[in-house]
Amino acid sequence: MPYEPYDAFLLVSFGGPEANEDVIPFLENVTRGRNIPRERLAEVGQHYYLYDGVSPINRQCRDLIAAIRSDFAGAGVDLPVYWGNRFWTPMLGETVAQMARDGIRRVVAMATSAYSNYSSHRAYLDDIAAAREAVGPDAPEIELIRPFFDHPGFIEPLVEHTRDALDRLPEDRRAGAHLLFSAHSIPTAMAEASGAPGHAYGPGGAYVAQLTEVARLVSERLGEDHPYELVYQSRSGPPSQPWLEPDVNDRLADLARQGATAVVTVPYGFVSDHMEVVYDLDNEARETAREHGMHFVRALSPGTHPRFVAMVRELVAERAAGAEPFGLTALPACHDCPEGCCSQR
Structure with missing residues (x-):
């Protein structure tokens, strides 16, 4: 069974507000430590207020999770699917704590970002490490799937x-x-x-x-x-x-x-x-x-296109088998994002 090293799958995303009252707290989470003026947060908040404070991203994550679960079941992949966000509920730290309570020990995770840079890959690794540290010794091991831009x-x-x-x-x-x-x-x-x-x-x-x-x-x-x-x-x-x-x-x-x-x-x-x-x-x-x-x-983004959903399962199998990353370009793949990779500089 190519998925045996893992006992759960984790989707890690950015998160977004789902009501007008969520907007400023969400933006404060995103910009914490960056000394962004309150006026700038209010300005960006107007983008969300046009949509009653609702970012589409959480609904899209729910749709993707439902599609992944269906695809896993159809392929005989017996992995429970969890979801944690970096900046809004469900927060990543709470999800890692729930996995620990559920007895999950080894997790394969995928970020909702296809490319290599600090914000789209290294920051996810850092937040996963912080969530595990906060949970303590019972936190599961979590391995993040590589950037999949050319899959x-x-x-x-x-x-x-x-x-x-x-x-x-x-x-x-x-x-x-x-x-x-x-x-x-x-x-x-x-x-x-x-x-x-x-x-x-x-x-x-x-x-x-x-x-x-x-x-x-x-x-x-x-x-x-x-x-x-x-x-x-x-x-x-x-x-x-x-x-x-x-x-x-x-x-x-x-x-x-x-x-x-x-x-x-x-x-x-x-x-x-x-x-x-x-x-x-x-x-x-x-x-x-x-x-x-x-x-x-x-044009539409990949969303829940069946080929994109199937890719998730293929990437899990690739990671589980320790196989060479498969892609359509000759660019080097950041399989484990080694020290110094994708720095914030």
Whole structure:
């Protein structure tokens, strides 16, 4: 049985508010220790208030968990599925404590993030370690699945959803449509520090290298000749701090000036359509495109696509067997994120 080393599966996510009164406490959790002014929290909170304080991410995690349980059962994988968030209920520490009470001893975990950088991988490892330390000697061992950016189970849903988005454009605008692959911007110093030490990833470290390769993989598999490029969204740092660019809105304006009339944005930096997608793309970027007279369609993220769900089981089996990471690129995989990997810098 390829899953024998483990007696539970844990989904670890970011978390999000589910009512207006949750918004500021949630944002305080996210920004604790960073001296973010209260006014800035209130400004970001407005994004959530547009949706009655409800981030889509928790519902999407519940849907993914239900799909994983069904897939596990269908494949004969007898692993209970737990869920813990970094910044909102169910909190990771409470989940680890519950696993200890349930007698769980060894856990395989997956973060809802596909790429290598401090925020999307190393921070999850740090929070898992902190949760285990808080629980004490009865805490289960928890092993985190590697970043899965180039796994076919991540790429194939992106290809299908991008093709569906192109099909939603007016037929006379479809052939010349530009593809903007959008990912969460991070400080350039953090990007350059991403990945395993000793590997030459090029400018932007492992994060930019992985994003570049995934955009290429998806574009090639579409089988259509659309110009494509990588853009960034959801910047939150001070103007004095360099972050990855170009911003999706700036690039939309540039493309309009260059004569582009149709754009598809692909939120491939995300595994589900959570707040950064529905606000920053469905609201802000869509409005930017409208102001410039451009047709705009946003592709879906992987979500609960059956191939993505099956990938979870495949990654569990890979980890359990100690197999070499399987992917569609030659980029080095951060299997265990060694010391110095994906530092915050």
